[in-house]
Amino acid sequence: MQRGWKAAAMAVVLGGAGAAGAHEFTCEKRVQVKGEGQGAPQGEAPRVTKFPATLRFHYTLKNVHPKGESVANLVEDPLLARYGFGSPFPTPMAVGVGESRSATFELKLDTPEACHALAASDGRADDSFDSALRVKWDLGETQCAARVTCCEPFVDCELTCPPDDPYCAEPPAPVAPGASRNAGFFKVHEQALGQCLARGGMDLGVARVESLEQALGLLWASPGLDRNGGVRSEADARRFELAREALVATCNERLFGAREQRGRALDEALRTLRGATGDEGLERRGRELGRHNDAGLGQPLPGGFDAGRATPAHAASIAVDPLEPGRQ
Incomplete structure (x- = not known):
């Protein structure tokens, strides 16, 4: 040290x-x-x-x-x-x-x-x-x-180990992050998002995402407003933001094998979203998971993976917010 x-x-x-x-x-x-x-x-x-x-x-x-x-x-x-x-x-x-x-x-x-x-x-x-x-x-x-x-x-x-503890083992050196992409990538790459959802739906606590349209809705919708234009509470908006980062982290794990870097943070986020830990720490967990999702932005995507071309206009046009008003 x-x-x-x-x-x-x-x-x-x-x-x-x-x-x-x-x-x-x-x-x-x-x-x-x-x-x-x-x-x-x-x-x-x-x-x-x-x-x-x-x-x-x-x-x-x-x-x-x-x-x-x-x-x-x-x-x-x-x-x-x-x-x-x-x-x-x-x-x-x-x-x-x-x-x-x-x-x-x-x-x-x-x-x-x-x-x-x-x-x-x-x-x-x-x-x-x-x-x-x-x-x-x-x-x-x-x-x-x-x-x-x-x-x-x-x-x-x-x-790190205290100098007077001969039985303490130093943790392994951190592994360089693998490839990852953030919400901005998945909201415009329908093909990549579709490949993620092909592996199954996602229970994000505040909503279950089964379709491409629902996933895009979570990525495109405003955290502060529901589908009818109603204002979400601050806690609900934080849960929406955390659910968005959890969706992205799940796709990073499924498509790019990013489990070892961000698995524990994703587990904590999902426990919070599913009501196991209450509403405390929503902002911190969302920020933490967002950092994980950004960690591998500079890394190339795995060989052979085809993300498809970016289609922002079409993606936004078919997006459907999966969080029904009053459900959060």
């Missing part, structure tokens, strides 16, 4: 105008990911891809009052409270003119699932989390935050 640190910081200072004591403190928070060989690009959050991983949180609190000491009455980091570091500094804390105080905290994440659990704890269903430090004093308040992004499951997560 390469050693090193990559870091990114995002600081936000909130303060009112007017009173002389309104800007007595500034704070900075940085988060670094141990075990990565290169730093994150300027302005981007560090990305956790190798596990086990250690996050190092670094805090700096500075008194910027021009004449006297400042006293912090409250210093808290709610996201890290469950890990025993909700209060990086003891309060009340007096800081002299021009002086600063620093603190650090390290948090170990053993698996990608642990990283995504932390990402979900900030209340947003995405792959990133923002850990914010809040500082209050008598006449004002300031906040600073740092963002970390977790790897995409089954895409760029890498599990």
Whole structure:
């Protein structure tokens, strides 16, 4: 494992105008990911891809009052409270003119699932989390935050062995993706889509696709509108988008043998669409499966496979949305 640190910081200072004591403190928070060989690009959050991983949180609190000491009455980091570091500094804390105080905290994440659990704890269903430090004093308040992004499951997560575990076996190196095509390809290549459907219908949870017209409907229809022009709910639109990516992934598997690269992601998507895991994670699974479908775009199609010519106008004219209004 390469050693090193990559870091990114995002600081936000909130303060009112007017009173002389309104800007007595500034704070900075940085988060670094141990075990990565290169730093994150300027302005981007560090990305956790190798596990086990250690996050190092670094805090700096500075008194910027021009004449006297400042006293912090409250210093808290709610996201890290469950890990025993909700209060990086003891309060009340007096800081002299021009002086600063620093603190650090390290948090170990053993698996990608642990990283995504932390990402979900900030209340947003995405792959990133923002850990914010809040500082209050008598006449004002300031906040600073740092963002970390977790790897995409089954895409760029890498599990490595701890150096003190002689029984751990390193996973095999990732295999270069085989050929794949995305929704844009299948929506205009009727012959390729027909060859996929010749191997059987698809139960996509929100609909069962049996015909070329239904498959094209899923590829051409608007996720936000049903066949009668009614507006789908946000959850239904997400399920529609996930069903579209699942259709494409299934065709990639059937036609190009792409199972080993994206099989687990497709299985997770189908379980979600069939109601086994609820509606949580729809957007993340759709994005994840879309990345799998895009992964092999630069690879040539298998020898002897004839996708036929692109017929966008005809394909759009025969497309029938298989999701009946109210069925999702």
